[in-house]
Amino acid sequence: MPAHNDAPTPATFTAAPALSGTITVPGDKSISHRSLMLSALAIGESRVEGLLEGEDVLATADAMRAMGADIVRDADGTWHVHGVGVGCLLQPQVALDMGNSGTSTRLLMGLIASHALTATFVGDASLSRRPMGRVIDPLSNMGAAFTASPGGRLPLTLRGICPAVPIEYRLPVASAQVKSALLLAGLNTPGITRVIEPVATRDHSERMLRGFGADLTVDIDNDGARVISIRGEAMLQPQNIVVPGDPSSAAFPMVAALLVPGSQVTIRNVGLNPTRAGLVDLLREMGGDIAIIRPRDVGGEPVGDLVVTASRLSGIDPDPARAPSMIDEYPIAFVAAALAHGRSVFRGLEELRVKESDRLTTMAIGLRAIGAQVEETEDGLIIEGTGGEPLSGGGPVATLLDHRIAMSFAIAGLVSRGGVTVDDMRPVATSFPGFVDLLKAMGAME
Ligand SMILES: O=C(O)C1=C[C@@H](OP(=O)(O)O)[C@@H](O)[C@H](O)C1
Numbered sequence: 001m002p003a004h005n006d007a008p009t010p011a012t013f014t015a016a017p018a019l020s021g022t023i024t025v026p027g028d029k030s031i032s033h034r035s036l037m038l039s040a041l042a043i044g045e046s047r048v049e050g051l052l053e054g055e056d057v058l059a060t061a062d063a064m065r066a067m068g069a070d071i072v073r074d075a076d077g078t079w080h081v082h083g084v085g086v087g088c089l090l091q092p093q094v095a096l097d098m099g100n101s102g103t104s105t106r107l108l109m110g111l112i113a114s115h116a117l118t119a120t121f122v123g124d125a126s127l128s129r130r131p132m133g134r135v136i137d138p139l140s141n142m143g144a145a146f147t148a149s150p151g152g153r154l155p156l157t158l159r160g161i162c163p164a165v166p167i168e169y170r171l172p173v174a175s176a177q178v179k180s181a182l183l184l185a186g187l188n189t190p191g192i193t194r195v196i197e198p199v200a201t202r203d204h205s206e207r208m209l210r211g212f213g214a215d216l217t218v219d220i221d222n223d224g225a226r227v228i229s230i231r232g233e234a235m236l237q238p239q240n241i242v243v244p245g246d247p248s249s250a251a252f253p254m255v256a257a258l259l260v261p262g263s264q265v266t267i268r269n270v271g272l273n274p275t276r277a278g279l280v281d282l283l284r285e286m287g288g289d290i291a292i293i294r295p296r297d298v299g300g301e302p303v304g305d306l307v308v309t310a311s312r313l314s315g316i317d318p319d320p321a322r323a324p325s326m327i328d329e330y331p332i333a334f335v336a337a338a339l340a341h342g343r344s345v346f347r348g349l350e351e352l353r354v355k356e357s358d359r360l361t362t363m364a365i366g367l368r369a370i371g372a373q374v375e376e377t378e379d380g381l382i383i384e385g386t387g388g389e390p391l392s393g394g395g396p397v398a399t400l401l402d403h404r405i406a407m408s409f410a411i412a413g414l415v416s417r418g419g420v421t422v423d424d425m426r427p428v429a430t431s432f433p434g435f436v437d438l439l440k441a442m443g444a445m446e
């Protein structure tokens with residue numbers, strides 16, 4: 001299953017005619033991971049429609065199976081999960097292979113930390129470079145023990161503890177993964193586990209834990225920080241879940257439709273949770289014509305259809321405070337900035353250096369290689385837009401096992417004179433299987 005075992009798959013993306021049509025993107029990755037984890041902890045059968053069937057989510061499914069959950073997919077695409085109950089996860093008999101997935105790793109570390117289990121986590125070369133200290137530290141305070149590779153990295157072995165000690169923890173970095181790891185650890189911890197979040201991050205865990213029946217409250221303290229409290233030794237009730245389309249995946253056709261002259265594309269069923277919708281706001285401020293139609297609620301999440309029309313984009317200097325609401329969308333936002341009129345200044349983005357690749361350096365090098373003017377700073381990029389002129393193109397651009405980098409440069413190829421070659425498209429399967437077919441469906445390529 002993991003993308004890192006086969007040979008690289010390069011591909012070249014060339015100038016596209018006007019894009020059109022109505023498309024849907026796969027299910028939200030964050031919600032899909034949480035659907036499987038929480039269903040596996042409920043007693044009884046949960047059903048999940050619209051689950052993202054990407055490698056990252058399948059890694060979570062395999063891990064939950066290894067700990068006793070029964071997880072099967074119907075022929076019609078509905079997933080059925082029989083959970084074991086909070087506190088009743090089984091000892092996995094094999095190392096948990098997290099592939100490329102930071103979310104699987106950090107959330108499962110939290111989940112296991114308050115169970116009396118020992119688990120070893122392994123992952124691909126990209127994941128094995130990513131810092132896990134941010135979850136190891138607070139989970140150690142709860143009583144879990146870790147043997148990690150140097151720098152707090154994978155492979156690592158976690159010895160969980162039951163009962164764990166409830167803690168109050170103020171997040172030192174804005175991270176939904178760290179927040180969620182602690183809330184999941186709190187599920188099987190006696191008393192109240194509290195996470196204080198000075199900067200709001202995606203709130204799917206809070207919404208879904210409540211939906212499954214956990215006793216969870218969110219208060220705002222005097223400094224405006226979110227204080228999330230969960231009462232442990234919870235009993236979760238099975239749910240029927242409908243996963244909305246992933247706004248982080250919709251980002252790619254959205255930017256493509258804005259940049260390719262004459263385009264108009266409708267993207268159906270896109271999750272528009274305000275903690276995730278920052279790119280739509282950013283692109284609109286740049287001049288992008290994005291209409292939201294049929295706003296509705298799907299399973300406790302705001303959803304809408306987006307009608308995106310090619311637009312003249314201007315450079316932007318966005319407030320770093322909005323970073324968590326579009327954290328995975330910066331690579332494609334940089335592509336939009338590279339074709340905009342005027343200069344864009346992106347700051348406060350040091351977190352991008354610890355994603356699947358260092359997304360500041362990887363994007364700066366790749367964008368320069370295809371003719372964009374980019375300066376890398378300590379915490380961001382300064383990009384001089386072409387004023388709507390196509391990029392020269394080139395490559396092969398190094399994607400370093402990073403799906404979002406691969407897809408961003410594929411889109412850049414659609415607005416280049418000479419085409420853009422991406423060195424390896426395999427990582428796209430982690431979050432967006434069917435990405436290339438969707439480009440074809442919009443008329444971007446044959
Ligand atoms: O909680 C989640 O599902 C995620 C949180 C974010 O990571 P951080 O918590 O590291 O910011 C994001 O980048 C990742 O793709 C998914």
Ligand SMILES: C=C(OP(=O)(O)O)C(=O)O
Nearest residue numbers: 100101102103104328355
């Ligand atoms: C950062 C990402 O995912 P993860 O942390 O789960 O690997 C992403 O999907 O862009």
